[in-house]
Amino acid sequence: MGSVTRPDTATKLATDVSTMFDEVSPRYDLLNDLLSAGNARLWRIATTKAVAPRKGMRILDVAAGTGTSSAALAALGAHVVAADFSEGMLAEGRRRHAGNALIEFVHADATDLPFEDDAFDAATISYGLRNVSDPKRALAEMRRVVKPGGRIVIAEFSTPPAQAVRVPYALYGRHVLPRVAGLVNREAAEAYRYLNESIEQWPTQTELAAWLNEAGLERVAYRNLSFGIVALHRGFVPKPPVVESKAKKPATKKPAAKKPAAKKPATKKPAAKKPAPKKPAPATRSSKPTTGGAA
Numbered sequence: 001m002g003s004v005t006r007p008d009t010a011t012k013l014a015t016d017v018s019t020m021f022d023e024v025s026p027r028y029d030l031l032n033d034l035l036s037a038g039n040a041r042l043w044r045i046a047t048t049k050a051v052a053p054r055k056g057m058r059i060l061d062v063a064a065g066t067g068t069s070s071a072a073l074a075a076l077g078a079h080v081v082a083a084d085f086s087e088g089m090l091a092e093g094r095r096r097h098a099g100n101a102l103i104e105f106v107h108a109d110a111t112d113l114p115f116e117d118d119a120f121d122a123a124t125i126s127y128g129l130r131n132v133s134d135p136k137r138a139l140a141e142m143r144r145v146v147k148p149g150g151r152i153v154i155a156e157f158s159t160p161p162a163q164a165v166r167v168p169y170a171l172y173g174r175h176v177l178p179r180v181a182g183l184v185n186r187e188a189a190e191a192y193r194y195l196n197e198s199i200e201q202w203p204t205q206t207e208l209a210a211w212l213n214e215a216g217l218e219r220v221a222y223r224n225l226s227f228g229i230v231a232l233h234r235g236f237v238p239k240p241p242v243v244e245s246k247a248k249k250p251a252t253k254k255p256a257a258k259k260p261a262a263k264k265p266a267t268k269k270p271a272a273k274k275p276a277p278k279k280p281a282p283a284t285r286s287s288k289p290t291t292g293g294a295a
């Protein structure tokens with residue numbers, strides 16, 4: 001029996017991560033449904049709502065895998081570019097969605113996207129960012145390729161805030177998940193061991209929100225799904241500042257003729273529209289751990 005790939009969570013080498021997904025690609029979606037007890041479908045619905053796809057929109061689905069996340073967006077009429085660096089996942093996706101003209105599979109690394117600036121109306125990544133060796137760079141790339149005003153939505157496993165959920169969930173991830181996946185095959189068991197390690201090391205909801213702010217996104221917010229097992233984050237690419245034309249500059253008030261020259265009244269400068277502040281704004285948080293609705 002050949003060796004099974006389990007990437008090192010400290011380095012997440014691109015070759016190891018893509019090889020691991022190549023190995024699990026035929027059973028990836030089945031395992032997701034099984035091990036999430038059907039919740040993966042509900043999380044998918046919430047993510048699609050948060051992206052808010054419409055007919056005619058061009059959406060980038062980063063780390064799209066077999067295209068299950070892309071198909072949900074395309075079902076609402078958007079043209080979806082499903083980008084991934086695992087040839088195995090892409091091949092499986094192309095096979096499954098062969099008849100869907102709205103999904104285009106592209107081989108791409110999230111840290112070096114082969115697209116022009118402002119090429120998309122929105123970008124999203126589901127359960128992919130955690131696997132990327134340099135997630136901050138991937139966020140910067142997503143921001144670069146999305147038009148000003150467009151949104152970026154991230155669905156990722158996260159940290160349940162309540163201990164009553166966090167502890168049993170951690171035990172499930174460490175002990176049950178790899179064993180159940182092992183009933184399918186050895187590759188799946190190793191993949192789910194890696195999944196659990198990578199989730200345990202992944203930043204919390206507020207830390208990830210800070211990363212989105214650092215990437216220059218505005219109106220950053222997140223909401224928990226299934227008690228925080230998954231979190232949906234979103235942010236918008238800032239629109240460029242509106243430059244006021246000289247013609248519109250209001251006339252400065254002339255000092256009254258008889259007033260002493262020393263007390264020249266200060267002229268009031270019109271408030272210039274500034275770009276969104278670079279300083280991270282606090283993320284808002286929904287207290288409702290339900291699915292559905294925008295992130």
Ligand SMILES: C[S@@+](CC[C@H](N)C(=O)[O-])C[C@H]1O[C@@H](n2cnc3c(N)ncnc32)[C@H](O)[C@@H]1O
Nearest residue numbers: 021063064065069084085086109110126128131
């Ligand atoms: C857990 S799957 C998610 C697939 C899909 N988004 C979904 O929701 O079902 C993670 C995917 O991320 C891809 N991936 C990880 N790192 C990547 C990178 N740097 N660039 C592109 N894809 C990457 C893997 O190949 C894999 O297909």
